[in-house]
Amino acid sequence: MQTQNTPPEESASSGPAGEPPAEREVGVGPWQGPWPEGEHWDPRLLTEGDRRNVVDEYRYWKHEAIVADLDARRHEFHVAIENWQHDFNIGTVVRTANAFLAKEVHIIGKKRWNRRGAMVTDKYQHVRHHPSVEEFVAWADDAGVPVLGVDLFPDSVPLETYDLPRRCVLVFGQEGPGLSDEVRAAAQATLSIAQFGSTRSINAGVAAGIAMHAWIRQHAHLT
Incomplete structure (x- = not known):
């Protein structure tokens, strides 16, 4: 030290x-x-x-x-984001995942992404690429990591009341389209974030930060 x-x-x-x-x-x-x-x-x-x-x-x-x-200290949750149209939120997601010490960030779809928003944190945060949802789901099954989608669907469970498992992967759709049907079908549950204003949705990078912090509040050791 x-x-x-x-x-x-x-x-x-x-x-x-x-x-x-x-x-x-x-x-x-x-x-x-x-x-x-x-x-x-x-x-x-x-x-x-x-x-x-x-x-x-x-x-x-x-x-x-x-x-x-x-x-040696990483938490047991993973984060994934779909990247079919070069989502500019990925850098923000990587930076936030580094701040909350996520195990890995998974990018589903296009491999290239804009690293500017990551503020060089991608050098310290493990980032894994999956060309398709099928390959991502196969990884999750092999690793024994439950898939939890985060999006606003009629049957989504409120994130604020959901008991997040210690080992899980939180998946976010890209800005606009949201989660793909393939990810939604593979998810153990889909979780929604409570909103109280006039907008229909929350920015994907912001939603990822909220969901990661929900895991931190339930499982992290705060000293």
Whole structure:
């Protein structure tokens, strides 16, 4: 573990009147003082500084060391999203899955997706591709992971009252069409998110975040 008091990230500050605020500097500079001992430290980052989008606990760590540490603590839920028309929500789903430490993210359909929304978290989050729903369902059956669809159907069960299994995969349809008939047929249940306004649906990336947090509230150890 890091023992050095690392400098805080600099926050944006206002410039002179009429000028935009200074750009916020992310991360920390070169390590100050004797280098720490341990295989997980990255000599290049210790020398040059660490400007990655990682929590302070992982500052100056090697990439592979961070992934290994995350793998030892990952939660038992998976997330899947259908990608038949290049859904732009996938990056958001991957980023949120990383934040909640999902086991894996599964992309069903097209392999290519826009990584901008992931904010580089796809380097730390395992992402698996399934060309078809059939192959995804075969994986879930082999792994013994129940499939739970999240969409607004007349027979959907409220997510707010559903007991989520510890091991499961939460599946989301792409923006607009929602879950495909094939995924709906394979799902153990379909879950709906309570809505109280005028809109007919919730953005797929937002819905994924809500559903993942529902699992966290039921199963995660909060310290």
